[in-house]
Amino acid sequence: MAAACYMSGEIKNPKKTIPRALIITAIIVLSLYAVLTTVSTGLLSIDELAESTAPIALLAGKLPVIGPYAENIVAVMIILVILGSVSSCIMCQPRIEYAMAKDGLFFKIFGRVHKNFKTPYVAIMMHSALTIFLIFVSNLNDILGYFTIVALLRNFGTFGTIFVLRRKPKSQYNPSYRAPLGYTMPVIAMFMTLTLIVSTFAWAPLAGIIASAVTVGTGLPAFFFWDRKNNPKIEKKAKK
Numbered sequence: 359m360a361a362a363c364y365m366s367g368e369i370k371n372p373k374k375t376i377p378r379a380l381i382i383t384a385i386i387v388l389s390l391y392a393v394l395t396t397v398s399t400g401l402l403s404i405d406e407l408a409e410s411t412a413p414i415a416l417l418a419g420k421l422p423v424i425g426p427y428a429e430n431i432v433a434v435m436i437i438l439v440i441l442g443s444v445s446s447c448i449m450c451q452p453r454i455e456y457a458m459a460k461d462g463l464f465f466k467i468f469g470r471v472h473k474n475f476k477t478p479y480v481a482i483m484m485h486s487a488l489t490i491f492l493i494f495v496s497n498l499n500d501i502l503g504y505f506t507i508v509a510l511l512r513n514f515g516t517f518g519t520i521f522v523l524r525r526k527p528k529s530q531y532n533p534s535y536r537a538p539l540g541y542t543m544p545v546i547a548m549f550m551t552l553t554l555i556v557s558t559f560a561w562a563p564l565a566g567i568i569a570s571a572v573t574v575g576t577g578l579p580a581f582f583f584w585d586r587k588n589n590p591k592i593e594k595k596a597k598k
Contacts, residue, residue: 361450364457368476373534444489452481462588463581504569507558511573514551520544
């Protein structure tokens with residue numbers, strides 16, 4: 359959902375459109391989850407939900423009319439969800455590398471824009487190639503374990519930047535939209551993200567450890583390298 363923010367530079371009137379889209383999307387998603395949870399707990403017992411490895415398929419099997427075809431319907435739904443997730447990642451994720459490249463924090467080649475379509479085509483092609491490679495060399499559980507923990511760690515750090523940015527003067531930080539309730543919202547977001555990080559480690563410990571080590575072990579050195587490269591004063595102080 360928040361991935362839409364990555365494309366704010368390509369959206370008309372993002373100051374109004376992005377906050378409105380995020381709020382409406384959050385309401386729709388929460389409503390759908392509430393309906394799904396209500397139906398699930400109404401048709402299935404707690405023991406069935408806890409023991410089932412495919413609770414959605416089990417739930418669909420108990421629905422009238424579609425019950426006998428539940429397995430096929432759920433399989434099609436899973437394929438659609440995966441394709442939608444991959445498409446959104448390929449569409450939105452490259453904008454991060456593009457923005458980093460434009461700010462001098464990543465390889466310059468990722469900042470190239472297509473002459474006709476005005477899109478970061480190099481970053482999109484790189485992500486598409488990486489996605490295809492991972493699909494063939496790994497399985498779905500490992501892929502979810504790797505990318506889920508990376509996304510959660512990134513989100514946790516992003517929420518934490520609010521505490522730093524809001525202390526800066528308006529000349530350095532003056533966002534078009536401020537979340538209400540001060541620091542309450544980022545605290546809640548960080549707490550919920552931390553619970554998801556812990557549960558993801560419990561679900562896929564090996565994939566989580568590998569993804570975390572690679573992300574932190576390569577991300578921080580890369581950031582400091584490019585940051586020093588863009589700030590010669592910092593590099594001179596380090597040499598002294």
